[in-house]
Amino acid sequence: MWKSIGELSCDDYVKAGLTLEDAKGFDKLVRDVISTAIETDPRDQWKALVDESSLKPWHPHPLHQLLYYSVYSNWDSSALGPPLYWFPSPSQSKSTNLGKLMETHGSRLLGPTYKNPLESFELFRRFSVEHPEVYWSIVIDELSLVFHTPPRCILDKSKPGGTWLPDAVLNIAECCLMPSSHLKKEDDSMAVVWRNEGFDDSPVNQMTLKQLREQVMLVANAIGGSFEKGDTIAIDMPMTVDAVIIYFAIILAGCIVVSIADSFAAKEIATRLKISKAKGIFTQDYILRGGRRFPLYSRVVEAAPSKVIVLPASGKLRVQLREQDISWMDFLSNAKTHLSGENYYRPIHLPVASVINILFSSGTTGEPKAIPWTQLSPIRSACDGWAHLDVQVGNTYCWPTNLGWVMGPTLIFSCFLTGATLALYQGSPLGRGFGKFVQDAGVMVLGTVPSLVKTWKRTNCMEGLNWTKIKYFATTGEASNVDDVLWLSSKAYYKPVIECCGGTELASSYIIGSPLQPQAFGAFSTPSMTTRIIIFDENGVPYPDDQPCTGEVGLLPQHLGATDRLLNANHDEVYFKGMPMYKDTRLRRHGDIVKRTIGGYYNVQGRADDTMNLGGIKTSSIEIEWVCDQADECISETAAVSLTPPNGGPELLVIFAVLKEGFKKQSEEELKMKFSRTIQKDLNPLFKVSFVKIVPEFPRTASNKLLRRVLRDQMKQELVSFRSRI
Secondary structure (H helix, E strand, C coil), rough: CCHHHHHHHHHHHCCCCCCCHHHHHHHHHHHHHHHHCCCHHHHHHHHHHCCCCCCCCCCHHHHHHHHHHHHHCCCCCHHHCCEEEEEECCCHHHHHHHHHHHHHHHHHHHHHHHHCCCHHHHHHHHHHHHCCHHHHHHHHHCCCCCCCCCCCCCCEEECCCCCCCCCCCCCCHHHHHCCCCCCEECCCCEEEEEECCCCCCCCCCEHHHHHHHHHHHHHHHHHHHHCCCCCEEEEEEECCCCHHHHHHHHCCCCCCCCCCCCCCCCCCCCCHHHHHCCCCCECCCEEEEEEEEEECCCHHHHHCCCCCCCEEECCCCCCCCCCCCEEHHHHHHCCCCCCCCCCCCCCEEEEECCCCEEEEECCCCCCCEEEECCCCHCCCCCHHHHHHCCCCCCEEEEEECCCCCHHHHHHHHHHHHCEEEEEECCCCCHHHHHHHHHHCCCCCCEECCCHHHHHHHHCCCCCCCCCCCCCCCCCCCCCHHHHHHHHHCCCCCHHHHHHHEEEEEEEEEECCCCCCCEEECCCCCCCCCCCCCCCCCCCCCCCCCCCCCEEEEEECCCCCCCCCCCCCCHHHHHHHHHHHHHHHCCCCCEEEEEEEEECHHHHEECCCCCCCEEEEEEEEEHHHHHCCCCCCEEEEEEEEEECCCCCCCCEEEEEHHHHHCCCCCCCHHHHHHHHHHHHHHHHCCCCCEEEEEEECCCCCCCCEEEEEHHHHHHHHHHHHHHHHCC
């Protein structure tokens, strides 16, 4: 149990890592600070400690833990909501994107009820839900969008999901690459900064908007000479400057990007190439990570694509190409005969509902869902970054990710449609090299995933670095552990960590944080702008909007940027079939179980179906089980479930196994190793098996359906019992 803040002494600070002399001074400082706070309210005590900068980024983490947990030692979350750690100031709020918008339009839209960005945030957010056309008309003007043909309106409500920006024609890549006087985004504005792993003491590389545009047009010309308008072209490579250039070039040329994560096994690559009918693929010979070289081209070739364009990871190509494949330099040489002016390419303008990118998200079957992004999707992504992460002109924005996951395209469009600078570390984000790049590049918005933060904290690899230019952190992909985000926030004088939860099919978050609201570690503070979420019980009955509750979440179908089709599944069946009605409207399924707390904060409790989230990657139980069934001849059948640890954090993968009679018995530890090897080889090398449990049989329904929920509950009880014994 933690002591209360008033009970702490010099001895406690010494145990937390301070010298005796420093502990004496710190003890006096803390007592002076909390004496000015309202003694009965821990929020005021914590706010006073942070505002007075009593806690420094270089203080040992045990000291940060001691102060935070002692301040809130008697806090009753069930009655008061989650403990808060960050509080926006009135002056800060008016300098945010959304705050400035509210100060300009708030009185006109809300009348005399409008006060200021902090007090009126929730009122304005609800206005955006009820009048999305008004909100989007204002916010879209804040982006560097240039319509070849303007939309006739913001929203046509003649069909259930609505039609957004009807009749609009544009090329979203062109919008990203052209100057914008409105945003003060000039040709000499910094577009991309990057550094290669292993060159951590070298200056940060830079590319202006004009230089980037010229490179994109060169590649677009080469694509125009090798592919046809509307062709699907895959990218399977790390998130490098070249990958970004290729991504834009494919869209500029009127083709469709097929996003494939560079961590996938050959079988998974082949599945995605087949579903998308890709006409070719860009890749690298190798991936360079942590001073090691990992084959990539060979995996792509094993997937048997018809045509591969191969870039070198560094220097010259180190692989022998197949006859039908082509090197990057030879591919670019084709562009010279297709230029209509020096490095100029005329963009292909298409209707706003045209597909520009195919991404993949695992469903509840063995085949991943192919999710098409239209030109509406980047608009939604960028607007959410603008409103909720406060991505502004001239900010440097970094998020270690990949084009194969939704955050890759989201990061790109959030930078280039708002006038921010994209920051890329071309190497592993796990070590100090990445952190030094964040420091040297002056990153102001840093995105993460919880497992990455956990590694930084465990290895203490960021010790001594200066991250104080960061104004916001962001995190997504899986549940955050409170102590991990406490560590992260402390590295920048307790800047807010904005939690984001959404989906590829939404091109956005549906619950998120806001710089206009106090923040709690590991919690979401609001639905996103224009988003109405409905939490309903097991009978489909909605809970009142302001009532604390836990249930499945549904969304209203008029959601700008959300999909209206899938390439390999029935969209209505996946997202609408079986969902409850809300005021004569069928809700859209998202599949999360969400808890709304006292005070209106949110926690995601897991998936309503058997989809699991492993390391930020959504996959299905069926996919895991299919692979594990092949791991050893002694296996009769397997069942895969995921567990959220009692103290929060990423989900843990648990495999239950029924063994065949007559075969050599395997121990649970032996099976764990075999399952891990098989999953990493045939499904995804990032997945890790945490526990294996051998059982005589599985619980089933009368119709023989496997009851994974029962297995999950059994394992939860065992885990709680085990932890109580230690």
